Amino acid sequence: MTENPTACLLIIGNEVLSGRTRDANLQFLATRLGEMGIPLREARVIPDIETTIIATLNEVRARYTHVFTTGGIGPTHDDITSECVAKAFGVPWVVHEETRRIMAADYARRDPPVEFNAARLRMATLPLGATPIRCEMTSAPGFTMGNVHVMAGVPRIMQSMFDALAPSLARGTPVVSRTVHALGIYEGNIAAALEAIQARFPALDVGSYPFYRSHGPQGFTGGGVALVAKGTDAAACDEAAAAITEMLRGLGAEPVQGEPG
């Protein structure tokens, strides 16, 4: 089995670091990339500061197969991601003629027409050599430069851009998971048995996540643990989930596959 490609996400924006905006892109991308066999290995939230963006880009693009960025590609002065990508790659930041034509046609078609001013022209300006990521939500594109994929921060636009980008990415072996929930079980009671199961399945990632529900879907109130076996070997995940279920039954618990009722 060949090694899966790896991904890093850079969330670029002061508004996330100040608490003003709650990021919604990490979970979407983590899930989609895992399904594609390009597991997310790291995510960073960094501010709109040129030196920070450039240094971080150069660090992570050397380390991971793919780098995805969200945020900072709009028309305002605090949108500096695109220019920083150009500087990180050491290439000029220039108007992309095809993109300019597409945006001009889009703006002219609007009623009333939208002025294609200097601020909007920044959104047609890309690092030299970048490939635009065109989506259905806007004529202002994201882009791919080398192994860096630059997307909008607004979730519905980011998702549209990712949908457009995804078919071009080489897939790895999908990461799958099996989850067994047990109600009324404490982590401290199963830790040793769970560690033994992890040792039996070294290629998998066996995790334990306590939860508490005050109003579950069927009126359930109380705590428990979600035990997860995750990896690229689906058959091994099934075996590990069976071992977890057996272990829980030995403790007198009633394990539930999937979400607890």
Added chain:
Amino acid sequence: MTENPTACLLIIGNEVLSGRTRDANLQFLATRLGEMGIPLREARVIPDIETTIIATLNEVRARYTHVFTTGGIGPTHDDITSECVAKAFGVPWVVHEETRRIMAADYARRDPPVEFNAARLRMATLPLGATPIRCEMTSAPGFTMGNVHVMAGVPRIMQSMFDALAPSLARGTPVVSRTVHALGIYEGNIAAALEAIQARFPALDVGSYPFYRSHGPQGFTGGGVALVAKGTDAAACDEAAAAITEMLRGLGAEPVQGEPG
């Protein structure tokens, strides 16, 4: 004015990188730390891998005034944060006697009593020299080691630990913000004027955030921009917000302080 202290957050956990769990701690800590004048400058989500945790801890604790971590301090085999902090600081990881006594008394008091087994004893094991962070939700503590503050990943426990820790942190000048919303305004129409306002207030962070509401609190549907002036100088924030309001009125928009209706 002295420089504010700075903060970095490490979110430690495979479950966030796989998309299984949506982080809820970043926004809470970003908001609270900003109010305390300890602005969050960076956040990283990293996996439960020992070498990664140690290297990241040592990089960021040298760079920021404070490092906060969430996740990985429970009793199961995938909870390795505490041991990694000890290794990052080059100190032994040893049973903290006072904590052991407190946890033993807590477990003995439960009905039925909880077994204080090897897995649970790991939660009483701390880097030598660490100061426990005791909270109301659990007898298993977080801890402070040097400038690193280690907290649980479960949001209600993390928040309780932060409440216990916060009074001991030296505060800086609170970061405040003023937000002006304008409906039906596009970023591309105000970018130049907003950049001029940013130039007038170089000590502030002037940001522009487009939004779209399909069902606002008063039935509002549509898009607009939220324009934010943020910094430690509250009077300058007021002035910048007034300049933003004036700029928007000049465009025929009806700016709204705070949330749009």
